[in-house]
Amino acid sequence: MSDSSVLDLIKLRRGCTYCSVRQLCLPGGIGAEELQRLDDIVQRRKPIARGDRLFRIGDPLNAVYVARDGAFKSVSISEDGEEQVLGFHLAGELIGLDALGSGQHRCEGVALTAATVCEIPYDELSRVAGQIPSLQQQLFRVIGQSVDRDQDHLGILVRRQANERIALFLHSLGERYRNVGQSDSQFQLPMSREDIARFLGLALETVSRGFTRLQDDGVIAVTGRRVEIVNAAELLRLAHGAESSAGDGKQKRA
Amino acid sequence: MSDSSVLDLIKLRRGCTYCSVRQLCLPGGIGAEELQRLDDIVQRRKPIARGDRLFRIGDPLNAVYVARDGAFKSVSISEDGEEQVLGFHLAGELIGLDALGSGQHRCEGVALTAATVCEIPYDELSRVAGQIPSLQQQLFRVIGQSVDRDQDHLGILVRRQANERIALFLHSLGERYRNVGQSDSQFQLPMSREDIARFLGLALETVSRGFTRLQDDGVIAVTGRRVEIVNAAELLRLAHGAESSAGDGKQKRA
DNA sequence: CGCGAGTTTGACGATTCTCAATTTGTGTGG
DNA sequence: CCACACAAATTGAGAATCGTCAAACTCGCG
Numbered sequence: 042m043s044d045s046s047v048l049d050l051i052k053l054r055r056g057c058t059y060c061s062v063r064q065l066c067l068p069g070g071i072g073a074e075e076l077q078r079l080d081d082i083v084q085r086r087k088p089i090a091r092g093d094r095l096f097r098i099g100d101p102l103n104a105v106y107v108a109r110d111g112a113f114k115s116v117s118i119s120e121d122g123e124e125q126v127l128g129f130h131l132a133g134e135l136i137g138l139d140a141l142g143s144g145q146h147r148c149e150g151v152a153l154t155a156a157t158v159c160e161i162p163y164d165e166l167s168r169v170a171g172q173i174p175s176l177q178q179q180l181f182r183v184i185g186q187s188v189d190r191d192q193d194h195l196g197i198l199v200r201r202q203a204n205e206r207i208a209l210f211l212h213s214l215g216e217r218y219r220n221v222g223q224s225d226s227q228f229q230l231p232m233s234r235e236d237i238a239r240f241l242g243l244a245l246e247t248v249s250r251g252f253t254r255l256q257d258d259g260v261i262a263v264t265g266r267r268v269e270i271v272n273a274a275e276l277l278r279l280a281h282g283a284e285s286s287a288g289d290g291k292q293k294r295a
Numbered sequence: 296m297s298d299s300s301v302l303d304l305i306k307l308r309r310g311c312t313y314c315s316v317r318q319l320c321l322p323g324g325i326g327a328e329e330l331q332r333l334d335d336i337v338q339r340r341k342p343i344a345r346g347d348r349l350f351r352i353g354d355p356l357n358a359v360y361v362a363r364d365g366a367f368k369s370v371s372i373s374e375d376g377e378e379q380v381l382g383f384h385l386a387g388e389l390i391g392l393d394a395l396g397s398g399q400h401r402c403e404g405v406a407l408t409a410a411t412v413c414e415i416p417y418d419e420l421s422r423v424a425g426q427i428p429s430l431q432q433q434l435f436r437v438i439g440q441s442v443d444r445d446q447d448h449l450g451i452l453v454r455r456q457a458n459e460r461i462a463l464f465l466h467s468l469g470e471r472y473r474n475v476g477q478s479d480s481q482f483q484l485p486m487s488r489e490d491i492a493r494f495l496g497l498a499l500e501t502v503s504r505g506f507t508r509l510q511d512d513g514v515i516a517v518t519g520r521r522v523e524i525v526n527a528a529e530l531l532r533l534a535h536g537a538e539s540s541a542g543d544g545k546q547k548r549a
Numbered sequence: 550c551g552c553g554a555g556t557t558t559g560a561c562g563a564t565t566c567t568c569a570a571t572t573t574g575t576g577t578g579g
Numbered sequence: 580c581c582a583c584a585c586a587a588a589t590t591g592a593g594a595a596t597c598g599t600c601a602a603a604c605t606c607g608c609g
Contacts, residue, residue: 117446117450119450120535121536125450125453127446127449138439139442139443139446141439142436142438142443143440143443147443148446167428167431167435170431171425174422174425177421177424177425181395182395182398184395184442185395187396187442188393188395188396188438188441188445189396189397191442192381192393192401192445194449195379195381195445195448195449195452196379199452199493201496239453243455281373281374282375
């Protein structure tokens with residue numbers, strides 16, 4: 042193998058073309074030629090330390106970010122100083138779209154783990170999107186998917202029973218891990234119980250108790266932040282309002 | 296006044312240029328020339344009867360809609376058949392953006408009152424937006440504002456106390472009416488108590504009791520769907536976790 | 550004027566929040 | 580590598596809120 046081919050390979054590996062989250066990200070469904078133009082404006086692979094913020098409330102919309110690996114949360118601070126978790130972001134998901142409406146960020150983008158992100162300057166993205174219809178399409182689609190996740194979140198919050206919310210949360214988290222190519226039945230939670238509580242609109246003790254209950258019923262196995270979904274079907278059933286009677290197959294009436 | 300000038304006037308009045316919700320809608324901040332191109336693809340002033348649906352779950356994304364007057368709700372149906380209200384839409388607000396992510400509608404757009412809407416075919420909108428940068432910008436902005444409203448909704452749902460949610464709901468509804476040029480302190484609710492309950496994640500009786508309580512405390516005056524906000528400052532205070540002690544000026548500690 | 554949907558009100562019980570103590574886990578430094 | 584300290588998570592007990600069931604009432608519409 043010659044020196045130049047090695048260099049080519051390295052160059053390629055660094056770009057969107059060889060990115061593992063490509064299908065989920067903006068390049069999805071875009072031709073090779075257009076991909077190059079997008080590639081040119083992307084700041085690739087910025088390393089982020091746990092706890093770092095990509096942006097803060099009030100910051101102007103300079104860029105949107107894509108998580109390559111690691112996990113993030115979007116939090117807003119309510120008038121009484123309480124943190125409220127608006128969403129979690131896994132690999133391939135856009136972060137920072139909350140500033141699209143007003144031009145200023147309404148929440149903070151916080152890294153839950155060490156992570157790497159791609160940074161895409163918004164001005165250039167919007168300019169290039171105007172020139173490449175397929176990119177514009179894809180951009181609308183990705184934004185729409187982010188709206189979908191918000192609506193799923195709403196769907197969780199209107200369920201009134203705490204156990205339903207928790208079951209639904211774990212189930213959808215599993216689905217999202219599956220989407221990024223990881224196991225949907227065994228994963229490490231990147232967020233604390235408190236983060237989960239502020240995401241679900243519950244007290245953190247209630248979340249903890251919910252986990253314990255699900256474990257006692259043999260639906261999941263938890264040790265700290267390590268979660269295994271033992272019985273996915275039952276988990277989904279509980280998420281939709283079936284009462285959990287420790288293993289009996291009680292059906293919820295239609 | 297000659298015949299032709301009357302016709303011109305009528306023609307103009309029918310288009311975006313003279314629309315009362317123009318500033319809130321897509322034409323906001325767009326030049327006269329570009330406005331004409333947008334105007335050409337807009338199906339104007341379709342009358343909608345109360346209870347009619349602009350689209351249903353599963354429908355392909357054909358068009359987005361703008362309410363000119365009247366009010367709409369977006370509802371999704373959960374697996375157990377329960378309606379859940381994802382949002383309310385007043386004049387100037389886009390309806391149907393929920394299909395951006397998947398190309399299919401995830402919820403139903405239902406008219407709460409008799410209304411008129413403008414229908415904008417999505418294909419053409421996205422094509423024209425690619426050609427007019429200022430329209431593309433505005434489209435991103437309008438979509439972003441819709442995301443903002445979803446996040447405000449989340450902000451309501453994470454507040455655990457029912458009275459906080461109700462106070463916040465009434466307050467933000469007032470703000471939205473002010474935005475469309477109506478009174479922010481006196482308005483008619485276009486939605487039922489049940490709709491509000493399904494929007495806030497509460498039982499309808501709890502909503503009713505909340506209204507009564509706010510009225511007893513002199514914060515609002517309600518008769519059926521007619522609402523008057525008597526003490527907006529107190530309403531906002533209650534929305535952020537202050538206990539309501541029937542009129543005393545008890546301060547919540549910082 | 551009467552019917553019915555929509556709304557209000559009441560009583561009771563279940564869920565979950567709050568406060569508090571204990572245990573487990575994580576990371577740091579000797 | 581182990582011990583220690585601090586943060587995170589679990590567990591318990593009591594109290595308040597809110598959901599459920601049920602009945603009365605009112606407003607709008609035919």
